[in-house]
Amino acid sequence: xxxxxxxxxFGAMLLVVALMSAAPRTAQALDDPxxxxxxxxxxxxYVHYYSGMEDFARRVALLQEEAYAxxxxxxxxxxxxxxxxxxxxxxxxxxxxxxxxxxxxxRIYAMPPExxxxxxxxxxxxxxxxxxxxxxxxxxxxxxxxxxxxxRVIGKQLNPNQVMxxxxxxxxxxxxxxxxxxxxxxxxxxxxxxxHTAALQDDLFTLGQVTGTPVSWPQGSAAYIYGSFFxxxxxxxxxxxFPRRFNHEYGSRIMPFSLNxxxxxxxPKTFDELxxxxxxxxxxxxxARRVAVMAAGATRVEILSKGGGRNGYPSLxxxxxxxxxxxxxxxxxxxxxxxxxxxxxRLLFWENGASGAHDWSPNGEQIVYGKRTVRDSIYSYNxxxxxxxxxxxxxxxxxxxRAREPAVSPDGRxxxxxxxxxxxxxxxxxxxxxxxxTPPEILAGASKWPAEDPRHWQQLSSPTxxxxxxxxxxxAWRLDRRTRDLWLYDFDQPEGARLRPLTHDxxxxxxxxxxxxxxxxxxxxxxxxxxxxAMDIDSGEVTQLSNVLSGAFDPVASADGRxxxxxxxxxxxxxxxxxxxxxxxxxxAPASFRGALRRxxxxxxxxxxxxxGYKPWxxxxxxxxxxxxxxxxxxxxxxxxxxxxDPVDHHQWQLAAAWAxxxxxxxxxxxxxxxxxFGGWPITMGLDTGFRTFPAxxxxxxxxxxxxxxxxxxxxxxxxxxxxxxxxDALSLSASTRMHYSSFYDAPTxxxxxxxxEPISPEDGWFQDLNFGLSYSRLNYYTQGISPTDGVSGRxxxxxxxxxxxxxxxxxxxxxxxxxxxxxxxxxxHVLSLGVNGGIIRSNFPGARGYGLGGYSPQDxxxxxxxxxxxxxxxxxxxxxxFSRGDQYQVWRAQYRLPLYDFEHGFSTVPVFIRxxxxxxxxxxxxxxxxxxxxxxxxxxxxxxxxxxxxxxxFLGGSLRLGYAHGFDTGGIDSxxxxxxxxx
Numbered sequence: 001x002x003x004x005x006x007x008x009x010f011g012a013m014l015l016v017v018a019l020m021s022a023a024p025r026t027a028q029a030l031d032d033p034x035x036x037x038x039x040x041x042x043x044x045x046y047v048h049y050y051s052g053m054e055d056f057a058r059r060v061a062l063l064q065e066e067a068y069a070x071x072x073x074x075x076x077x078x079x080x081x082x083x084x085x086x087x088x089x090x091x092x093x094x095x096x097x098x099x100x101x102x103x104x105x106x107r108i109y110a111m112p113p114e115x116x117x118x119x120x121x122x123x124x125x126x127x128x129x130x131x132x133x134x135x136x137x138x139x140x141x142x143x144x145x146x147x148x149x150x151x152r153v154i155g156k157q158l159n160p161n162q163v164m165x166x167x168x169x170x171x172x173x174x175x176x177x178x179x180x181x182x183x184x185x186x187x188x189x190x191x192x193x194x195x196h197t198a199a200l201q202d203d204l205f206t207l208g209q210v211t212g213t214p215v216s217w218p219q220g221s222a223a224y225i226y227g228s229f230f231x232x233x234x235x236x237x238x239x240x241x242f243p244r245r246f247n248h249e250y251g252s253r254i255m256p257f258s259l260n261x262x263x264x265x266x267x268p269k270t271f272d273e274l275x276x277x278x279x280x281x282x283x284x285x286x287x288a289r290r291v292a293v294m295a296a297g298a299t300r301v302e303i304l305s306k307g308g309g310r311n312g313y314p315s316l317x318x319x320x321x322x323x324x325x326x327x328x329x330x331x332x333x334x335x336x337x338x339x340x341x342x343x344x345x346r347l348l349f350w351e352n353g354a355s356g357a358h359d360w361s362p363n364g365e366q367i368v369y370g371k372r373t374v375r376d377s378i379y380s381y382n383x384x385x386x387x388x389x390x391x392x393x394x395x396x397x398x399x400x401x402r403a404r405e406p407a408v409s410p411d412g413r414x415x416x417x418x419x420x421x422x423x424x425x426x427x428x429x430x431x432x433x434x435x436x437x438t439p440p441e442i443l444a445g446a447s448k449w450p451a452e453d454p455r456h457w458q459q460l461s462s463p464t465x466x467x468x469x470x471x472x473x474x475x476a477w478r479l480d481r482r483t484r485d486l487w488l489y490d491f492d493q494p495e496g497a498r499l500r501p502l503t504h505d506x507x508x509x510x511x512x513x514x515x516x517x518x519x520x521x522x523x524x525x526x527x528x529x530x531x532x533x534a535m536d537i538d539s540g541e542v543t544q545l546s547n548v549l550s551g552a553f554d555p556v557a558s559a560d561g562r563x564x565x566x567x568x569x570x571x572x573x574x575x576x577x578x579x580x581x582x583x584x585x586x587x588x589a590p591a592s593f594r595g596a597l598r599r600x601x602x603x604x605x606x607x608x609x610x611x612x613g614y615k616p617w618x619x620x621x622x623x624x625x626x627x628x629x630x631x632x633x634x635x636x637x638x639x640x641x642x643x644x645x646d647p648v649d650h651h652q653w654q655l656a657a658a659w660a661x662x663x664x665x666x667x668x669x670x671x672x673x674x675x676x677x678f679g680g681w682p683i684t685m686g687l688d689t690g691f692r693t694f695p696a697x698x699x700x701x702x703x704x705x706x707x708x709x710x711x712x713x714x715x716x717x718x719x720x721x722x723x724x725x726x727x728x729d730a731l732s733l734s735a736s737t738r739m740h741y742s743s744f745y746d747a748p749t750x751x752x753x754x755x756x757x758e759p760i761s762p763e764d765g766w767f768q769d770l771n772f773g774l775s776y777s778r779l780n781y782y783t784q785g786i787s788p789t790d791g792v793s794g795r796x797x798x799x800x801x802x803x804x805x806x807x808x809x810x811x812x813x814x815x816x817x818x819x820x821x822x823x824x825x826x827x828x829x830h831v832l833s834l835g836v837n838g839g840i841i842r843s844n845f846p847g848a849r850g851y852g853l854g855g856y857s858p859q860d861x862x863x864x865x866x867x868x869x870x871x872x873x874x875x876x877x878x879x880x881x882x883f884s885r886g887d888q889y890q891v892w893r894a895q896y897r898l899p900l901y902d903f904e905h906g907f908s909t910v911p912v913f914i915r916x917x918x919x920x921x922x923x924x925x926x927x928x929x930x931x932x933x934x935x936x937x938x939x940x941x942x943x944x945x946x947x948x949x950x951x952x953x954x955f956l957g958g959s960l961r962l963g964y965a966h967g968f969d970t971g972g973i974d975s976x977x978x979x980x981x982x983x984x
């Protein structure tokens with residue numbers, strides 16, 4: 001067997017193992033050292049939290065135990081040992097995560113989901129989140145057969161259910177979150193809208209598309225939408241026990257990817273057959289919806305914006321006869337724009353990271369909006385800003401308040417907004433002229449009730465001022481009511497009587513907005529389709545203004561009353577549209593649909609719970625043991641690795657050892673090493689130490705050739721990294737020092753002849769390395785872009801290596817790289833990239849080597865795909881590999897990038913997805929040399945390349961590149977190359 005083929009086959013086996021143990025775990029690289037951590041130990045969980053999160057963590061613990069009691073019988077699985085749950089509130093983003101690699105662990109983020117998202121339909125948002133993540137644990141942890149036996153030896157590394165497309169993994173969790181609560185995403189009218197709109201446009205994804213990583217809307221959300229509705233269809237139509245039996249059967253298989261076979265064995269049909277039935281049923285249901293809407297008289301909505309995606313948040317701009325909106329489409333950078341009465345769009349200013357909702361000063365010259373900010377490189381929170389459009393000046397209105405959704409009072413003196421607070425929210429108001437550090441007045445929300453009171457737990461959104469009265473209306477969910485309703489706050493009423501509900505039913509009442517005449521417009525799904533309604537806040541009378549097929553949100557009445565502007569939905573995402581009031585006379589509002597029956601959930605016994613300080617050393621024992629065995633051509637290799645970390649990733653460690661033997665020096669090596677990482681500060685610290693023996697193939701020069709010998713190295717290393725995050729850019733600093741002792745043995749005795757070059761012996765003794773690095777990026781992307789579209793990035797590094805015995809022997813290296821990107825006007829997704837990379841080494845060590853620059857060396861593409869090997873960075877295409885040599889190099893590169901075709905093609909549940917084809921035309925100029933830069937003549941080349949982006953094994957993204965290059969100078973060649981990896 002050829003060695004490279006053997007490596008490919010062995011690598012394929014490693015790939016399967018890697019996928020089965022695919023771990024989303026990443027190190028908690030940054031943390032706030034001022035935080036004190038604590039643990040609540042329950043019957044089945046350890047809930048870890050930090051100071052300030054006590055009340056929220058206790059809610060999480062209660063719901064985790066409740067979910068355990070409900071879900072473990074349904075999925076017929078109880079994990080061995082307790083699951084760790086880490087609670088965090090560092091970001092204004094609603095999410096969670098779960099993984100079972102090494103240990104079962106859940107992350108819960110304490111941000112109530114915004115009502116306009118797919119997560120916005122719930123009776124208790126935290127219950128749905130906890131159930132969703134625990135389903136992941138029970139599903140992924142379901143392991144039996146050979147994998148379970150191996151895990152007894154190596155730790156929790158082989159998880160067959162981890163090697164599945166996201167539509168099943170996320171669809172299963174979403175299905176159960178909805179089934180057990182009666183709300184959740186499957187019961188969300190907004191998610192149903194996404195699915196039915198695609199069906200009516202004959203644009204439902206194929207099973208192959210949803211198995212892969214689609215480019216088209218709804219991109220990553222497709223896994224949740226299609227997966228949950230597909231499994232819901234299977235369980236309703238055939239067998240409610242199908243997920244449990246499928247999980248157990250698939251979890252018993254050591255070889256992955258057999259989804260259709262497994263489905264056929266445990267259920268009625270293959271997934272292919274079931275998918276065809278599901279899409280047919282969905283199209284039938286969608287056509288029935290169309291008929292019903294048309295029969296009642298459909299509202300014609302004129303679409304004004306372009307690009308789909310997440311366009312939204314229309315707002316009337318006073319005095320300008322136009323409506324502003326946040327443009328967050330699929331084809332451009334995020335920005336605030338306006339639409340005039342004729343529907344013409346105009347850009348106001350670019351603003352990435354804005355929360356979207358915004359309002360205007362009474363004269364329409366100052367816009368107030370929320371934007372993401374970063375504090376101490378750890379906390380990512382929203383705050384309010386005001387921007388004067390005449391001067392361009394931006395002023396910060398709040399500081400670390402986690403504020404968003406501003407509403408400016410009619411007199412322009414105050415701004416109302418909502419803000420997040422440890423898993424709940426508040427409605428606040430402040431004067432626009434006061435300091436951003438001055439505390440606001442709290443009108444409603446968490447601080448009005450203790451944590452033991454269900455009214456403490458709220459999600460608030462969309463405050464709006466009455467145009468002539470001292471009144472604010474907003475949308476709110478409260479745990480005591482478990483519905484999303486409209487509420488009114490009247491400043492002129494006595495304290496205690498200012499807050500009252502305007503609605504209370506199962507429907508989600510969203511997006512309140514007063515019109516110029518004091519009519520309250522809002523969006524509601526009381527017919528299971530979101531439409532626009534109008535309310536008289538004094539009488540409570542409600543009328544329906546629209547009857548659309550998809551959905552209508554964020555209603556805004558024009559100043560003259562002719563139009564109602566809305567955010568509506570298309571097959572490509574959200575757009576801003578409008579409908580005429582005259583063509584849609586008010587009709588009596590229907591009653592809300594009947595909500596799901598209130599569930600009775602198990603009581604949780606808390607009497608045995610233990611509260612204590614967080615003790616990381618309880619959980620840093622070895623989690624995994626990874627043995628390695630390799631059969632070489634004339635020998636064998638053995639190795640093993642032990643790893644462990646604490647549940648919040650403050651402490652991570654690794655011990656590794658390896659040994660290889662054979663008849664030749666080049667076959668023999670051994671190593672033992674230890675590594676530790678600390679992630680509890682804003683600076684990540686690493687410690688490494690070890691001992692190695694290995695073949696040194698280019699350190700001993702004699703007889704006009706390099707002769708092999710063996711090297712012993714004892715080393716210790718300390719490293720620090722400090723990523724400095726900001727809203728629009730990022731800076732990273734790194735430093736390390738490494739001290740090592742080298743000695744040599746097994747050196748052959750050379751037979752030196754008078755005509756031979758002078759021998760060069762390797763240097764032994766103590767050496768020290770010092771390395772410093774800095775990187776910076778300010779890059780812009782847009783959703784369907786093929787690469788960074790605008791911005792710059794750069795890096796520089798400096799290295800010093802010297803002998804402690806003879807300090808005059810040393811080497812200094814300096815490397816750099818800078819890139820810039822400019823989007824090409826009028827050509828969608830076309831980008832011009834300019835860059836330079838270079839380096840220089842100055843060394844007086846005997847036998848010191850420099851750079852070798854040229855075209856690509858031959859690559860075994862199959863091996864590169866399997867082993868995911870990186871591409872060589874020292875490349876000047878159009879010349880032989882290593883053609884240009886010296887102790888410094890520089891390469892300039894200009895590249896024109898363009899999209900060619902979006903395939904978005906998968907093959908049922910086969911783990912191969914062809915995503916998109918891209919192209920580039922390039923010109924390169926540079927070389928490696930010694931001496932002064934000004935004296936060098938650069939080598940020049942040009943060529944073209946096509947790049948096929950793929951996803952393999954459901955998760956591994958990569959690019960297959962076919963290119964041609966021509967070198968223009970002496971030594972240049974015409975080269976055609978096929979490579980995997982690199983690209984853009």
